[in-house]
Amino acid sequence: MLSKAANQVCRLQRIRAAASVSTRQASTIADGFLGAIGNTPLIKLQNISAETGCNVYGKAEFMNPGGSVKDRAALGLLQAAEAAGQLKAGGTIVEGTAGNTGIGLAHCAAARGYKCVIYMPDTQSSEKMDLLRMLGADVRPVPAVPLDDPMNYNHQAKRFAESLDNAVWTNQFDNTANRDAHFATTGPEIWEQTQGKIDAFTCATGTGGTLAGVAQYLKVQNEGVRIFLADPPGSVLHSFVQRGVLEREGSSITEGIGQGRITENLKDAQIDDSVRIEDPRTVAMMFRLLKDEGLFLGASTCLNVVAARDVAAKLGPGHTVVTVLCDGAGRYASRLFSKSWLQSKELFDAVPEDCKHLVSLR
Numbered sequence: 001m002l003s004k005a006a007n008q009v010c011r012l013q014r015i016r017a018a019a020s021v022s023t024r025q026a027s028t029i030a031d032g033f034l035g036a037i038g039n040t041p042l043i044k045l046q047n048i049s050a051e052t053g054c055n056v057y058g059k060a061e062f063m064n065p066g067g068s069v070k071d072r073a074a075l076g077l078l079q080a081a082e083a084a085g086q087l088k089a090g091g092t093i094v095e096g097t098a099g100n101t102g103i104g105l106a107h108c109a110a111a112r113g114y115k116c117v118i119y120m121p122d123t124q125s126s127e128k129m130d131l132l133r134m135l136g137a138d139v140r141p142v143p144a145v146p147l148d149d150p151m152n153y154n155h156q157a158k159r160f161a162e163s164l165d166n167a168v169w170t171n172q173f174d175n176t177a178n179r180d181a182h183f184a185t186t187g188p189e190i191w192e193q194t195q196g197k198i199d200a201f202t203c204a205t206g207t208g209g210t211l212a213g214v215a216q217y218l219k220v221q222n223e224g225v226r227i228f229l230a231d232p233p234g235s236v237l238h239s240f241v242q243r244g245v246l247e248r249e250g251s252s253i254t255e256g257i258g259q260g261r262i263t264e265n266l267k268d269a270q271i272d273d274s275v276r277i278e279d280p281r282t283v284a285m286m287f288r289l290l291k292d293e294g295l296f297l298g299a300s301t302c303l304n305v306v307a308a309r310d311v312a313a314k315l316g317p318g319h320t321v322v323t324v325l326c327d328g329a330g331r332y333a334s335r336l337f338s339k340s341w342l343q344s345k346e347l348f349d350a351v352p353e354d355c356k357h358l359v360s361l362r
């Protein structure tokens, strides 16, 4: 006769075996919001792996506590400001951001007792602006103008921080504490999770912090790991990697990625090659990930996954390719799941036939 406790252990083993999925170890207690950032799972993308004969993995950054890869940058920027003595109790964090860095900063600011002011281009999704406001940030949408215009959101953020006492402009684009956060955490996690069996890494860039930091760490471990920059139309980086010139062509619906210059975070980044991904492929991938893999992910992620598939196809079967699953699609639902919005961008035809019913008539 088994004891009650032994019975429960047997039951647990039966349930786990029947589920036939491994149970992730919940290893430690996280120290508040800040301590819960990072250590995200690496997800094998089953269909894309089967299609290419490769292991195609996505780093599940949408599982960070603030919901995106930018939580890591926010933490790195905040810790650097505190270490440099730029922020004292009750101080203000000011940033220019397309949204996700602001969301990470707003969470961190609340957790550490700071105020948070966010300047953002008014072209960004209403979901991101609403969330920032709910998190207590002072959100200031400003017209989307080029960087050489003094009214660009970044310049406005800098000027506002300079006008306050006990405030810091975290400057995510050119503050290399952003890249260093990925060098210190995302890179090592990917290396450990793949047990060093990784042939290529690819992702798109906004600030370039993720790509440059991860690349730097992986190349230290093994110079042979190939780094592919993934670029949307409207960004100058693909032409820079291919031909050494900054050329802009077209535009993209993706948010948070695409760049018009070489940021400090991207300077000296060890990039071997690049791929350019058009919006119809990104949109089609969004629905394929949803329908075939059960993953509800934003457009920059879907561009990353198309890039990972292209890289896997280029390398051939038997290789391991890693990319980044940046954030969830919920932040963009009013656009990406709206028929009229997709039609206005000439992207409705890109929605696969078996997914068209998922798009509302809004």
Ligand SMILES: Cc1ncc(COP(=O)(O)O)c(C=O)c1O
Residues within 6 Å of the ligand: 068, 069, 070, 098, 099, 100, 101, 204, 205, 206, 207, 208, 209, 210, 211, 255, 256, 257, 298, 300, 301, 326, 327
């Ligand atoms: C949704 C999304 N994907 C990707 C990125 C790019 O990351 P990084 O700034 O590290 O290049 C961002 C940056 O804001 C983002 O918001």
